[in-house]
Amino acid sequence: MIGLILAAGAGRRLRPYTDTLPKALVPVDGDRTVMDLTLANFAEVGLTDAAVVIGYRAEAVHERKAALEAAYGVTLHLVHNDKAEEWNNAYSLWCARDLLSEGVILANGDTVHPASVERTLLAARGPEQRIILALDTVKKLADEEMKVVWTPEDGVRRITKLMEPAEATGEYIGVTLIEPRAGAELSDALRATFERDPQLYYEDGYQELVDRGFRIDVRPIGEVDWVEIDNHDDLAKARRITAGATAANAATAVGTPAADTSAGRG
Numbered sequence: 440m441i442g443l444i445l446a447a448g449a450g451r452r453l454r455p456y457t458d459t460l461p462k463a464l465v466p467v468d469g470d471r472t473v474m475d476l477t478l479a480n481f482a483e484v485g486l487t488d489a490a491v492v493i494g495y496r497a498e499a500v501h502e503r504k505a506a507l508e509a510a511y512g513v514t515l516h517l518v519h520n521d522k523a524e525e526w527n528n529a530y531s532l533w534c535a536r537d538l539l540s541e542g543v544i545l546a547n548g549d550t551v552h553p554a555s556v557e558r559t560l561l562a563a564r565g566p567e568q569r570i571i572l573a574l575d576t577v578k579k580l581a582d583e584e585m586k587v588v589w590t591p592e593d594g595v596r597r598i599t600k601l602m603e604p605a606e607a608t609g610e611y612i613g614v615t616l617i618e619p620r621a622g623a624e625l626s627d628a629l630r631a632t633f634e635r636d637p638q639l640y641y642e643d644g645y646q647e648l649v650d651r652g653f654r655i656d657v658r659p660i661g662e663v664d665w666v667e668i669d670n671h672d673d674l675a676k677a678r679r680i681t682a683g684a685t686a687a688n689a690a691t692a693v694g695t696p697a698a699d700t701s702a703g704r705g
Contacts, residue, residue: 441541442481442513445641446474446548447494447523447531452670461496463548464503465674468681473668474500476681477546478511480554484561490516490538491548492531494523526637529644533629539622547613551677552665553684560616563658569621570645572598573614574657575665580604585611585642587657595655598642608657611642612665624653 450462457465463474474491481489493500500517508515520534532545544557556573563571572595574587586607588597598611617625628647632639645655664680666673 440486441538441543442478442486442489443535443538443543443545444474444477444489444491444548445528445531445545446500447492447497447520447534448528448548449495449524450549450669453668453674457496459496460499461493461548462668463491464496464499465668467551467668467674467677471681473548473551473677474507475510476551477548478507478513478515480546480552480557481544482511482513483554484544484557486544487513488516489513490518490535490543492518492520492535494520494531522637526633527639529629529639529641530633530637532641532644533626533633536622536626536629539617539625540619542619542622543617545615545617547667549668550613550665551668551680552612552614552660553663555663556612556614556660556665559658559660560614563656564616564618567654568616568656569618569653570625570648570655571616572645572655572657573612573660574609575612575663576609576659577662578610580607580610585613585640587611589657593654595645595649595657598645598649598655609659611657612660613667621653624648624651628653 446461446463448462450457453462453465464472466472504515518535520531522530560571560573585600586602587595587609589595589608629644632644632647666676668674668677
């Protein structure tokens with residue numbers, strides 16, 4: 440199994456950072472970026488290979504490739520999305536279709552989250568599971584979140600932003616475990632999705648799978664601080680979250696209580 444980061448998007452609401460950088464390389468924790476934090480998570484759960492789908496400002500990722508490999512002990516493969524500034528991320532994930540047969544932990548390039556999310560997904564693996572979504576069942580939902588309806592009998596029934604919050608089981612946080620045996624069917628569903636409308640999300644590809652009778656599972660992530668970075672307010676929240684985590688780790692190392700630096704939820 441390998442790690443996979445979708446990092447082809449421009450993130451124009453984060454200008455001026457994204458005038459020269461893809462969103463995944465905007466600094467979050469000192470010099471560390473979302474890509475750094477995600478690769479650190481992958482390394483923490485034992486993944487030694489990772490791939491990044493790149494597109495907008497791809498040269499910035501190429502320039503940092505060697506340093507990222509050295510910092511996190513991973514071999515990094517770069518997958519180019521030739522339509523990153525035209526099409527949405529259903530196509531972006533499809534660009535990495537050849538890697539899906541290896542099994543991946545997929546992480547959006549704009550989601551700051553702890554390695555406990557990856558550990559939760561890995562612990563949920565079993566002979567019946569093929570795709571497992573990380574789900575926040577704690578957060579109070581609003582209109583913009585990627586909402587999920589799930590039942591124990593059927594698995595995921597709906598995944599969309601276009602849902603009344605009260606109907607949802609929780610929010611998909613942008614991290615998925617995809618088993619090798621799901622790769623071919625997911626690739627076909629993604630192709631059908633972007634051919635129908637190139638502006639659709641890969642989560643619409645998940646819905647395509649569900650509509651075909653494919654079972655998708657979820658695992659709640661518990662009380663976890665995370666955030667999807669879409670704008671400068673989200674970036675500020677991500678920086679508070681990472682600062683709090685750094686303070687907690689430092690306090691644990693010296694055996695003293697951490698200060699209360701709670702930043703709220705994603």
